[in-house]
Amino acid sequence: METTDPQAITHKRVLKLAVPLVLSNATVPILGAVDLGVVGQLGEAAPIGAVGLGAIILTTVFWIFGFLRMGTVGLVGQAAGAGDTAEVSLILTRALLIAAGAGVALIVLQSLVFTAALAMSDASPEVENLTRSYLAIRIWTAPAAIAIYALTGWLVAMERTSGVFWVQLVMNSVNILLSVIFVLWLDMGVQGVALGTVIAEILGAGLGFYFCRNAFKHPDWRKWSQVFDRAKLIRMALLNSDILIRSALLMVIFSSFVFMGTRFGDVTLAANEVLMQFMYITAYAMDGFAFAAETLIARAMGRGDPSRVRRSALMTGFWGATVCVVTAIAFAFVGPWLIDVMAKAPAVQGVARTYLPWMVAAPLIGCVAWMMDGIFIGATQSRDMRNMMVVSFGVYWIAVAILMPLWGNHGLWAALLISFLARGVTLSLRYPALERAALKAGKAEL
DSSP states (O other), X not given: OOOOOOSOOOHHHHHHHHHHHHHHHHHHHHHHHXXXXXXXXXXXXXXXXXXXXXXXXXXXXXXXXXXXXHHHHHHHHHHHHTTOHHHHHHHHHXXXXXXXXXXXXXXXXXXXXXXXXXXXXXXXXXXHHHHHHHHHHHGXXXXXXXXXXXXXXXXXXXXXXXXXXXXXHHHHHHHHHHHIIIIIISOOXXXXXXXXXXXXXHHHHHHHHHHTGGGGTSGGGGOHHHHTOHHHHHHHHHHHHHHHHHHHHHHHHHHHHHHHHGGGOHHHHHHHHHHHHHHHHHHHHHHHHHHHHHHHHHHHHHHTOHHHHHHHHHHHHHHHHXXXXXXXXXXXXXXXXXXXXXXXOHHHHHHHHHHHHHHHHHHHHHHHHHHHHHHHHHTTOHHHHHHHHHHHHHHHHHHHHHHHHHHTHHHHHHHHHHHHHHHHHHHHHHHHHHHHHHHHHHHHHO
């Protein structure tokens, strides 16, 4: 297995890493739209609500284990940069064992998890019953769905992002095809959508294993004394727990933004939801370059080379900033048209246009924070990520307390963007320590 890193850090290398990831991200919203569109053909509101609610619940539950992707990228990339072939395989084994354990635990505890989740919704009895039917089928894919995080992280770290693209493309394409067959041809309703997703995710995990096959060619992956090495497990646990805390706080920020938006009425709430789609568009485009930063920074850290760390940060940052500027300009010019496409109610369209300038500003203000996330993930400096998120979390709530009473929904948007700014500034202030850590690692190898 190739673990050396002879390539120069060039624009071509960054784009080769990032473009497949951007393209794979583009398939995600298409899948959601098709699933809802298919059940919409049934002519009833309840199935649409059930699929939407069920998908949100399971996406949130599975997302809790998203630290497996981020943690795996940093650890595998550093091991590859250091030329440690055995550890490259062992990390994947550890991550997959966590995925398997988590997936089985969710299947066993499904009744408790679903009851708690549905208790937070005001769904009608009909929607709730259909949602439970959907969840009861989809939960069986939990081990595969969570394993995809680990497999994707390994592929990104090994610079095999074309594999990630094919996993997402095949998985989502099969999901769309099966949804059409099961729902429209076989009249299986909500259960058909769930079954199609289960089959697609199992297929996606299998394809991920295929693309990661080199990790299993060397016997190191099953050397259990090394798999369960205490020091390595502790490091992995600390890294993943820090990322989990950071991600949980970020989720609270976005969730609270939605809930607090309900104070301004249904029209403003709908307008906020439309504008949040702009944020998702930016995230899908940015993620490719943030992932590229994770890979290149991890390898540079593994080599103990601060100069490569800096060049990796600058090169990926350049492309990340370019994407942010382009999306900001695009939102300024085509934002009103996008609003009209996503919302047909004239009242919602008018309110969304009022708050559109915040979406023009969001990519410009959030760019540093989003790229710094990738840089710090690659460097496995998870403590800094956690601590700076805690600071940003506090800044967000202070801004909400001050600005919402003064400016209403404008104040809420301002608080969200201020939290992005705080995270970008605080992580930037910690960046020099990251280069010092690389230098220290390099000296330790001498």
